[in-house]
Amino acid sequence: xxxxxxxxxxxxxxxQDDAVAILLALASPEVKVLAxxxxxxxxxxxxxSANARKVCELAGRPDISVFAGCDRxxxxxxxxxxxxxxxxxxxxxxxxxxxxxLQAQHSVDFIIETLRNAPEKTITICSLGPMTNTAQAxxxxxxxxxRVKRIVLMGGGFFExxxxxxxxxxxxxxxxxxAKIVFAAGIPLTVIPLxxxxxxxxxxxxxxxxxxxxxxxxxxxxxxxxxxxxYDMEKYGSEGAPLHDPCVIGYMIKxxxxxxxxxxxxxxxxxxxxxxxxxxxxxxxxxxxxNAEYLRDIDRDGFFDLLSERLATYQ
Ligand code: RIB
Ligand code: CA
Numbered sequence: 001x002x003x004x005x006x007x008x009x010x011x012x013x014x015x016q017d018d019a020v021a022i023l024l025a026l027a028s029p030e031v032k033v034l035a036x037x038x039x040x041x042x043x044x045x046x047x048x049s050a051n052a053r054k055v056c057e058l059a060g061r062p063d064i065s066v067f068a069g070c071d072r073x074x075x076x077x078x079x080x081x082x083x084x085x086x087x088x089x090x091x092x093x094x095x096x097x098x099x100x101x102l103q104a105q106h107s108v109d110f111i112i113e114t115l116r117n118a119p120e121k122t123i124t125i126c127s128l129g130p131m132t133n134t135a136q137a138x139x140x141x142x143x144x145x146x147r148v149k150r151i152v153l154m155g156g157g158f159f160e161x162x163x164x165x166x167x168x169x170x171x172x173x174x175x176x177x178x179a180k181i182v183f184a185a186g187i188p189l190t191v192i193p194l195x196x197x198x199x200x201x202x203x204x205x206x207x208x209x210x211x212x213x214x215x216x217x218x219x220x221x222x223x224x225x226x227x228x229x230x231y232d233m234e235k236y237g238s239e240g241a242p243l244h245d246p247c248v249i250g251y252m253i254k255x256x257x258x259x260x261x262x263x264x265x266x267x268x269x270x271x272x273x274x275x276x277x278x279x280x281x282x283x284x285x286x287x288x289x290x291n292a293e294y295l296r297d298i299d300r301d302g303f304f305d306l307l308s309e310r311l312a313t314y315q
Contacts, residue, residue: 005032006124006252013041013129014051015085016092016224021128021245023217026059027310030253035065037107041129041174042081043089045071051090053098058220062100069107069133073175081170084231092227093220111137115144127153128245130171135178138185150188152252154245156278157194168276169194176269176276183267189292191265192247193278196298200247201240202229206304217314250303257302260295264288
């Protein structure tokens with residue numbers, strides 16, 4: 001039985017790995033991308049908004065609506081990651097300036113309006129960056145919490161610890177206050193943490209397979225990976241780059257590639273030492289109410305096979 005496609009809004013801070021997630025989504029009939037909403041994160045908002053459109057044009061999809069959102073976290077100063085993603089946020093390959101327009105409406109208002117106009121629990125938010133847009137939408141329109149089908153987010157890490165501090169992952173660290181609001185909103189959540197994404201390190205063979213693809217997309221992803229992976233290879237001594245954000249779309253397409261538990265997951269938003277840390281009660285020792293499907297394992301080969309199969313479908 002073929003299911004109707006998941007209706008998704010991709011909330012993102014491109015970023016090379018965000019870009020690969022967007023390309024995977026636009027090549028997969030299992031999801032319908034209603035829109036892309038951008039947020040400040042890896043690089044400032046003007047760049048994430050330009051990068052999202054560059055990726056849509058690379059995908060041959062200038063029809064996709066891209067909305068710009070919050071240019072800073074709810075309470076804290078913006079922290080960016082040019083050291084990982086480069087000055088443009090998409091370093092590794094030069095893409096032409098986007099010709100497609102940026103939508104006039106603010107992402108937060110688009111999210112509110114879209115959720116209010118759609119049938120309840122039909123739209124999934126795929127969150128690939130700091131959760132500022134979603135949190136602002138919930139603050140402005142608390143009624144939408146009951147209307148979101150699910151939020152599937154790349155963020156956090158518990159057994160793996162953090163990547164920007166010893167205890168915090170970047171998306172949660174940049175806007176912990178936003179994450180705290182989202183995790184308390186009662187919305188069905190699926191968390192894809194570093195515990196999963198650090199298992200999907202690219203390999204030289206897999207990236208070389210992209211370089212050989214007879215389209216623009218494969219070589220572009222290979223060039224992004226060549227750039228993006230140097231940070232993790234230097235830091236962890238690993239052989240490749242973790243493809244964090246594509247795991248969110250991979251979950252939407254083939255959830256059977258992943259496994260985890262429904263547990264309580266909280267975000268530290270105050271402690272100077274551990275701000276942004278995700279506390280996953282994997283052994284249910286706190287007695288706190290479970291609020292999220294916390295994923296811990298992935299079929300690495302199945303994920304990379306899916307990703308290269310879909311990237312190869314681009315002309
Ligand atoms: O920590 C990894 C996450 O932070 C990914 O979403 C990456 O794009 C950055 O936003
Ligand atoms: Ca991201």
